[in-house]
Amino acid sequence: MIMLLLNLIIQPIVFAKDSLSAKWLGVAGVAITDGKDTLIFDPVPTKPSLSHWLFGTELKSDVVRVSTMLRKAEIERVSGVFMSHTHFDHAVDGAEVALMMRAPIYGGVSVKRITEAYSPAPKYIELTPEKPVQIGKFKITPIRRGHAPIASLFHFLPGEIAPGFDFKFYQYREGETWNYFIEHLLGNILFDQGGRFHPANKKYSGRVDTYFAGIANRRSVEDWVDNSILVVKAKRVVPIHFDVFFLKSEWLEKQWLPGAGLDKLERMLKEKSPTTKWVTPVLYQKINLNE
């Protein structure tokens, strides 16, 4: 009887314990949840084939891959889908995820042009730079940044998506590029797929618990660690934006990460800042953000 009473007293306390966690969805895709609200950034299970690159043919979200991603990541509800920009490897599936989960999609005018090509279209909410969006206990501040050049050489499909977008591969122009500073009582998060430091990130230096940091298009290992990671001073760094290219995202479950160079980045970060926690994300596996 005493045990039963104790259980009744303890249980609500245990169940009321909030938690903050994330799951990597492949490439720069991340889902963040506090158990009540789930935010999704750049989900992209759909991959282009060689013919898309060669002939610029239609690249539409693959609904089977999208539902597989949601099922494997055990995502049942979504409160908001956020786009960092509209290159295909960030934006091809955002509108489909928003439709499936009946969630709004957030971004700039280029995201709007993608949603307009859908019928029915998902609910689109336009972001204003530095104007926070409140979703449950999450306060999400969108920060405009520039897109890094590819291999320091050229900008891939710059400019916004034109009106009349109809899913042709080369219509997925860069669009408006955003970072997101996400505040939550259990920990603050910076989502930046950029790979190169953006001065606006400095404002959040010392206030970031978890930094989801893009590694593609970085200048060098040194530059990424010195100018991107160490300036933000996050407690935990989770590298994102690496891929298995034409293969299905599921290959990432085998932790097969060709050419991503994660080991070198981790080694240098540990050398320069031994107290910073490095978390190599594994596809669909939970990362605790409030431990």
Ligand SMILES: [Zn+2]
């Ligand atoms: Zn891009």
